Amino acid sequence: MDRASAGWLGLYVVGSALLYFFVKAGLAYAQPLEYTVLRFVLSAAVLLALTRSLTLNRYVALLAAASSVVWAWGLMLVLPATSASLSYFMPFVAIIMGFLALGERLDKWGAAGTAIGAVGVSLYAVESIRGRNTALGVGLTLFNTVLWAGYTVLYRKIAKMGKSVDMSSVNLSMFLLGTVMMLPFVALDPSPVRFNLTLIASLAWASTMGGALQFLSWSRLLERMSVSRVTLLSYLVPAAAAGIQAVMGEPPDPLQALGLGIMVLGAYVALR
Secondary structure (H helix, E strand, O other), X not given: OOHHHHHHHXXXXXXXXXXXXXXXXXXXXXXXXXHXXXXXXXXXXXXXXXXXXXXXXXXXXXXXXXXXXXXXXXXXXXOHHHHHHHHOOHXXXXXXXXXXXXXXXXXXXXXXXXXXHHHHHHHHHHHHHOOOOOHHXXXXXXXXXXXXHHHHHHHHHHHOOHHHOOHHHHHHHHHHHHHHHHHHHHHHOOOOOOOOHHHHHHHHHHHHHHHHHHHHHHHHHHHHOOHHHHHHHOOHHHHHHHHHHHHOOOOOOHHHHHHHHHHHHHHHHHHO
């Protein structure tokens, strides 16, 4: 992996791992739909500093907006580390979509990394579901993996067009279109938003490191690597999220720790 890709990966992992905790805190003061609209508006404002052009793709915007709302809704009902681990069934869905839509095949190391990662995700997920989580939250989180995989493959398809497409512009358009798509639903059934320091801090992270820069780093990685390789590297996120949760006083049990270790091993093998 070249230095630039490693930098984008590090930015994505840090932004994503802490995002679960910031959003979980913020959802105590705003419903998922209203929270996501605020996050998208603020993320668009951040990206306006990087680009003024728009590359419109309604499909990316629709999938990203739907994924963000469903993910936030599920996060209200499960622990952050559980949400992180269940979300990472996404690589298996994305790999299938990438093959069908883009013709991208796994090499032997990618296939080995996928198989190893599948064992780790399964171990962690089965044990996590037994904890303080609801069936609806688990179901929503798993459904989000399909939506997330869909816009990941679309990102890759756009990114393969090369320098003719500015991914900052694509992401800006996604946030703006996503906001427009969600506003009618907010107007139909508005819920109160209780602004306080916790919600402001939550939105600050969710719109910068966990918003504009998270989506931008994900798209930059997809410019450089295949869907399968990028999604397998994302196994580093649930491992980091579980580590943060352990520092906060909720360490994983031995089976969860084993699952996380196997997931990281899968990511390492995929890099070879």
